[in-house]
Amino acid sequence: MKKTLTAVLAVAATVAVAAAPAQAASAQASAPADRKAAVQRDMDALTKLSGAGAIVRVFQDGRTWTARSGTAVYGRKVPMPTNGYFRIASVTKLVVATTALRLVGEGKIDLDGTVEGYLPGALKDGDKITVRMLLQHTSGLNDDAGNEKYLVGDDALKYRYSHVETKELVRLGDEAPRRFAPGAKHSYSNTNYYLLGMLIEAVSGKPWGEQAARSLGLRDTWYPGDKVSLPNPHARGYLWTDGKPLDITRLNTTSLGAAGGLVSTTADLDRFLGRLMSGKLLKPAQLSEMLKVMPAPPGEEADGDPGLGVFRYSTTCGKKIYGHSGGVSGYASFVASTRDGRERLVLNLTQASPKFNDPGQLFKIVSSAFCG
Template sequence: MTAIRGMVAAVLAVLAMPGIARAEEPIDILQAGADAGVARGYPGVIGLVRTGSDTRYVHAGYGELSTRTPADPKARLRIGSFTKAFVAVVLLQLEAEHRLSLDDPIEHWIPGVVPDSAGITIRQLLNHTSGLPEYTDDPRISLPYIAGVERWPAWSPQAEVDIALQRGRIAAPGVGFAYANTNYVLASMVITAVSGRHTADEVRERIIEPLQLRDTTYPVTDPNPHGNWLHGYTWQRDISVADPQIYGAAGAMISTLDDFATFTHALFSGQLLPPAQQTQLTATVPTPDAGNGYGLGVLHAQAPCGPVWTYLGRTLGYDNRLVASPDGSRIVLLTGNEFHYLADNAAAARFLDDAATRAFCALYSPTAPSPSPSDQQGGR
């Protein structure tokens, strides 16, 4: 579901790596990457290239193994850590409404949730500089899903935070970047404290409904997928049914490639935030990879063709990646519907990462054609 420890290093490392042979068109590069991903272990791969209003699709393999249903690029899927950008937008909008400041200590809004939390601010939750540890690394959280022993154990946000704190602090607040899903569990608790409502309600009314993201949801308790669904697998075991509370605001959301591309464009083109908050969204702190940085729920990197916004949205059953131009006008998305917990997916993941970056750079090069005024569908 959400990105696991080492996510940032993994996504940034592939941005300049050699890989599959270049094709002339971005969509051909992405299709080759989808085919390569399936050949190397994903049940199915779907992808999207969007430039302005021109949208093209790729797909390979299966969206459901038992019926051998072809992977559908318009199917709904779990987007994992892409959820974090939605949560960050809600908090930035609340700040714009003067209902909080990102520099407020979390103790002001959620007293006692994190003992000895002095110095931790809302901003440090959103940019992963709180120094708090990762709760999903604890075997009590993920092993029941991986082993298939218990498909949807319930975890309250406080229980997840308590499990994380048992692992010990990583660093003092503000010392440096350390990715932890725990930060966004706490960020969601702050939203509820400020608004009196569940984060899912705020996301729906502030983002999903205004942008008309008709296939996007933030499930709270319903473990079942609905509608046209890209089934997710772990070691080829269907793990589509899972309790969304395991990741909550760190990665519970469901969407489609189309909807997420629409959100990405709105996010980076300034449609969702006033200028002051847009500046905060994209202000980054250094990650362990020189020259790259993490903003508020978004990751900035240097691709061979220039600066990009990029992300891995990994979750149980899904392996998503995004590459977008600074203004969100050019977007590449690619998803494989299996998430492995061992190194056996490394080669497949590299091909997906490489394909997404190469397709984007072909799309974003100075010689790339201008966006078409009409939508188109491509791929196979």
């Protein structure tokens, strides 16, 4: 699973969404009314390209507002549900990282403990890869083989309704050549989070999705496992194939697991973000570790600076925001917050057209929300 928006648009499959490069700007952030107008303008431009719909929930100045554009059903005029359910894809990683760091705060996980110590035999070099490396994608683990087979290759549709064991995904990642020596640098890989899901289960004794929902107080965020349908209300997602949009709403996401399998709503993700950034979910030491970022690798500055399960992005007005992006067949999402949690955004987009191919278009909405 690549993390760039370019890759999402190129394959219309399960990849994460990246922000566009920050632009130098001296203009001050505008008033909420102006921001909302700018967001609506950018969303309308985006849905003309995507062919489907978009919904954004923004929290600013103690108030919440939403904006929506396009349609929830391709070819029909159906308003996007203001708090519909959607597949959050790699935004799942932020939830999983928070769950793991809560266990660190409880003394049940050591950030510098090894995979071998928690999951004996899971990796051929598990004694050299730490929990911290998994969280920050510095393990060197590969995920290309699993992605090509189950997510973005020619066989992806064949496995649309198939159950995929996490151990199989880890096996494929373990057998593939390492991208670099453990800890040497950063490279985004789903295999890291497949392992974190397994580790959470080993330590807590509960399925990772259940542990996340329980420990973080999530209300409308859960892991559907083999359940392929979304609860109502929801917008439909599409995959452009054979020259037309294929409704891909029904999907088994066990091939994503703890790397991208959660379902949620904009309201629940916004509440989660607010509680996370205000220090209600993690102890100060663990929140500090999460938000301590390393510089993005050369050439990947647009993807954000990686922390532990989170990325730091720069907006057009210079604000630093923390969050994560996600993309799964038919859906793209982005969540972000200022460090103090007083400004937050949750964005969901459905796709039904190959014309949506501008990597910066989605992040225009993000910068409009935070800057105007």
